[in-house]
Amino acid sequence: MKRIGVVDTTFARFDMGAAAVGQLKRLKKASEKMRVKRVVVPGIKDLAVAAKVLLDEGFDIVLACGMVGSEPIDEQCAFVADLGLQQAQVLAGRPILGVFVYEREARDEQQLAWLMERRTEEHATNAYNLLYHPDVLLRQAGTGQRQGFPDAGPIRVKR
Amino acid sequence: MKRIGVVDTTFARFDMGAAAVGQLKRLKKASEKMRVKRVVVPGIKDLAVAAKVLLDEGFDIVLACGMVGSEPIDEQCAFVADLGLQQAQVLAGRPILGVFVYEREARDEQQLAWLMERRTEEHATNAYNLLYHPDVLLRQAGTGQRQGFPDAGPIRVKR
Amino acid sequence: MKRIGVVDTTFARFDMGAAAVGQLKRLKKASEKMRVKRVVVPGIKDLAVAAKVLLDEGFDIVLACGMVGSEPIDEQCAFVADLGLQQAQVLAGRPILGVFVYEREARDEQQLAWLMERRTEEHATNAYNLLYHPDVLLRQAGTGQRQGFPDAGPIRVKR
Amino acid sequence: MKRIGVVDTTFARFDMGAAAVGQLKRLKKASEKMRVKRVVVPGIKDLAVAAKVLLDEGFDIVLACGMVGSEPIDEQCAFVADLGLQQAQVLAGRPILGVFVYEREARDEQQLAWLMERRTEEHATNAYNLLYHPDVLLRQAGTGQRQGFPDAGPIRVKR
Amino acid sequence: MKRIGVVDTTFARFDMGAAAVGQLKRLKKASEKMRVKRVVVPGIKDLAVAAKVLLDEGFDIVLACGMVGSEPIDEQCAFVADLGLQQAQVLAGRPILGVFVYEREARDEQQLAWLMERRTEEHATNAYNLLYHPDVLLRQAGTGQRQGFPDAGPIRVKR
Numbered sequence: 145m146k147r148i149g150v151v152d153t154t155f156a157r158f159d160m161g162a163a164a165v166g167q168l169k170r171l172k173k174a175s176e177k178m179r180v181k182r183v184v185v186p187g188i189k190d191l192a193v194a195a196k197v198l199l200d201e202g203f204d205i206v207l208a209c210g211m212v213g214s215e216p217i218d219e220q221c222a223f224v225a226d227l228g229l230q231q232a233q234v235l236a237g238r239p240i241l242g243v244f245v246y247e248r249e250a251r252d253e254q255q256l257a258w259l260m261e262r263r264t265e266e267h268a269t270n271a272y273n274l275l276y277h278p279d280v281l282l283r284q285a286g287t288g289q290r291q292g293f294p295d296a297g298p299i300r301v302k303r
Numbered sequence: 304m305k306r307i308g309v310v311d312t313t314f315a316r317f318d319m320g321a322a323a324v325g326q327l328k329r330l331k332k333a334s335e336k337m338r339v340k341r342v343v344v345p346g347i348k349d350l351a352v353a354a355k356v357l358l359d360e361g362f363d364i365v366l367a368c369g370m371v372g373s374e375p376i377d378e379q380c381a382f383v384a385d386l387g388l389q390q391a392q393v394l395a396g397r398p399i400l401g402v403f404v405y406e407r408e409a410r411d412e413q414q415l416a417w418l419m420e421r422r423t424e425e426h427a428t429n430a431y432n433l434l435y436h437p438d439v440l441l442r443q444a445g446t447g448q449r450q451g452f453p454d455a456g457p458i459r460v461k462r
Numbered sequence: 463m464k465r466i467g468v469v470d471t472t473f474a475r476f477d478m479g480a481a482a483v484g485q486l487k488r489l490k491k492a493s494e495k496m497r498v499k500r501v502v503v504p505g506i507k508d509l510a511v512a513a514k515v516l517l518d519e520g521f522d523i524v525l526a527c528g529m530v531g532s533e534p535i536d537e538q539c540a541f542v543a544d545l546g547l548q549q550a551q552v553l554a555g556r557p558i559l560g561v562f563v564y565e566r567e568a569r570d571e572q573q574l575a576w577l578m579e580r581r582t583e584e585h586a587t588n589a590y591n592l593l594y595h596p597d598v599l600l601r602q603a604g605t606g607q608r609q610g611f612p613d614a615g616p617i618r619v620k621r
Numbered sequence: 622m623k624r625i626g627v628v629d630t631t632f633a634r635f636d637m638g639a640a641a642v643g644q645l646k647r648l649k650k651a652s653e654k655m656r657v658k659r660v661v662v663p664g665i666k667d668l669a670v671a672a673k674v675l676l677d678e679g680f681d682i683v684l685a686c687g688m689v690g691s692e693p694i695d696e697q698c699a700f701v702a703d704l705g706l707q708q709a710q711v712l713a714g715r716p717i718l719g720v721f722v723y724e725r726e727a728r729d730e731q732q733l734a735w736l737m738e739r740r741t742e743e744h745a746t747n748a749y750n751l752l753y754h755p756d757v758l759l760r761q762a763g764t765g766q767r768q769g770f771p772d773a774g775p776i777r778v779k780r
Numbered sequence: 781m782k783r784i785g786v787v788d789t790t791f792a793r794f795d796m797g798a799a800a801v802g803q804l805k806r807l808k809k810a811s812e813k814m815r816v817k818r819v820v821v822p823g824i825k826d827l828a829v830a831a832k833v834l835l836d837e838g839f840d841i842v843l844a845c846g847m848v849g850s851e852p853i854d855e856q857c858a859f860v861a862d863l864g865l866q867q868a869q870v871l872a873g874r875p876i877l878g879v880f881v882y883e884r885e886a887r888d889e890q891q892l893a894w895l896m897e898r899r900t901e902e903h904a905t906n907a908y909n910l911l912y913h914p915d916v917l918l919r920q921a922g923t924g925q926r927q928g929f930p931d932a933g934p935i936r937v938k939r
Contacts, residue, residue: 253458
């Protein structure tokens with residue numbers, strides 16, 4: 145039995161938490177046991193402690209999902225939130241996958257919603273593979289994987 | 304019985320602590336037990352330790368309220384203070400809701416006072432819901448909630 | 463009996479430690495018991511650990527006094543030092559009041575010396591009130607207090 | 622018996638983990654006992670907790686390998702990841718050698734791949750020497766060693 | 781018996797570790813007992829954990845010596861390294877004196893070497909005084925001491 149936490153925010157303009165939970169359900173095979181718990185907090189700076197609480201309760205991994213606004217202060221908040229996620233993980237000794245989408249990454253609301261859904265699903269896949277199929281990540285090592293936009297692909301040394 | 308801490312500063316130009324306490328009293332239903340304790344410190348960099356002390360005393364959540372001045376050094380102080388709040392929460396394993404208002408967010412003193420009151424009240428509502436009605440936050444997930452200025456609203460993926 | 467630590471630096475160009483100790487002695491009433499211990503370190507990045515040692519020895523609060531030079535590297539040092547103070551406080555569970563004066567805040571050496579003395583004294587008063595008279599801080603909440611330059615004063619919501 | 626962890630990412634465009642493991646195998650003498658374990662995570666912000674887990678399992682040192690993209694947000698991610706590595710090391714009390722290559726360091730993909738391989742191998746050599754031959758590092762002290770691009774070399778005081 | 785750790789890097793272009801050890805030997809009086817241990821690591825981001833290990837082994841203070849290159853990425857590394865030193869000190873409860881020299885502080889290699897030697901020696905003197913003669917630092921409080929370039933000197937309040 146693996147336990148996966150999902151934390152998302154009321155600040156985000158797209159329901160990232162539902163996207164994460166949906167993807168995890170789709171990936172889980174009949175033979176695999178999975179418990180998913182979702183917690184909703186106001187904003188991205190509230191993600192770290194909520195994730196830490198889940199890890200301390202015994203969850204194996206947490207997806208921490210948030211949208212970053214386009215004002216300079218929003219980007220500073222993302223930085224603070226991100227540092228909080230580092231601290232929470234290192235202290236708990238278990239991973240939190242941060243799924244952050246920046247408003248300025250998208251050209252309009254339509255693409256923003258698409259990106260939030262897509263990146264969340266791809267990181268939910270990463271969380272699933274880290275717990276159930278780490279060999280998948282090993283095969284992808286150094287291949288320029290991206291979550292949301294197209295993969296960058298691998299490069300080679302010319303000899 | 305839920306215990307809510309409120310920490311605010313003498314630096315702020317509006318009595319955010321009183322606004323937080325007032326809102327919590329208005330929200331509490333007759334059937335709900337709530338203890339509120341308020342602590343006042345000089346400035347925003349003093350919030351983290353004061354909040355940590357309350358959490359260590361057994362408080363369930365703390366509202367940490369501060370105003371950020373308009374000088375570059377003030378913004379750096381806010382950054383430092385914010386990182387302190389992350390550390391305090393992660394170490395305590397219980398949430399601190401930061402309620403920061405930046406002077407430059409408002410066009411004049413009149414709007415600044417309004418914003419400080421409004422944002423504090425809305426975050427007091429968040430603290431109340433996190434403790435008593437987490438289902439309210441679940442329903443608001445991904446809907447673009449804002450504290451103070453108008454909500455941004457949800458966006459959808461076109462299929 | 464309250465114990466107050468004072469840490470200051472050889473880097474500062476004004477004797478902030480002496481100003482802090484002097485002010486504490488002036489404030490202490492005959493009926494109040496106070497122990498003051500002063501420690502001097504080279505620069506502002508040495509303040510956090512020195513303050514942490516005092517808090518771990520049982521001191522109730524520490525005043526950490528430093529001057530920040532005018533070079534970009536000095537400002538980065540102040541930032542690092544400030545983050546260290548946050549960590550030290552949060553880990554110790556007791557407050558450190560940072561008293562930092564930036565060279566560029568003053569128009570000349572004369573005003574710089576005045577500001578270093580004045581801000582140190584006002585923060586020594588804050589430390590004294592936090593320990594002996596927290597009600598004084600409660601009355602000052604949201605009134606725009608400043609240490610050194612004139613207070614900003616309170617603002618109100620027009621209804 | 623020395624235990625060396627290698628953590629790398631699927632985000633990187635070159636297989637840094639394989640380069641690290643290969644170099645360690647080449648360096649190990651027949652008389653030396655070495656265990657190498659490799660873990661692959663999605664991105665650089667996932668390195669710190671993965672390295673911390675290895676150190677907590679008893680590994681003596683970890684090589685944490687990542688590529689930093691060329692967007693401003695990538696550089697901020699590197700900063701966050703780097704701070705996480707500091708925390709993980711300091712809390713674990715054992716070293717993590719960060720091997721970060723920034724896309725903008727190279728003029729094209731060809732040089733980027735070369736730099737990723739070369740820097741990883743040189744840091745793998747550092748990890749090997751730290752564990753088995755610390756005297757090698759003592760002899761290199763203050764000699765301007767670089768990993769990847771040419772060494773800067775030593776400078777002397779003219780008397 | 782006092783124990784002093786010295787940590788320096790292979791990245792630096794001048795042998796700061798030797799300068800620190802040399803100065804400590806010159807300062808030690810026949811009646812004073814001193815143990816000095818030197819550890820060499822690759823770069824400045826490896827200083828914090830190495831210093832932490834020494835403090836945990838019972839060393840009373842550590843000199844952490846590094847040179848900061850002139851590229852923007854080097855300055856960010858210094859920032860990360862510096863934050864690591866704060867964490868290590870605060871967690872260990874014993875001081876680490878950071879001795880950082882930035883390449884851009886010097887006009888040429890000749891002055892850079894001179895500055896690296898001089899600053900290291902002056903901070904070695906600080907470490908020595910902190911352990912054996914704290915009264916010396918008390919007398920220097922607020923007098924504008926600098927390590928390397930000339931002292932700034934004290935300023936006074938005109939009354």
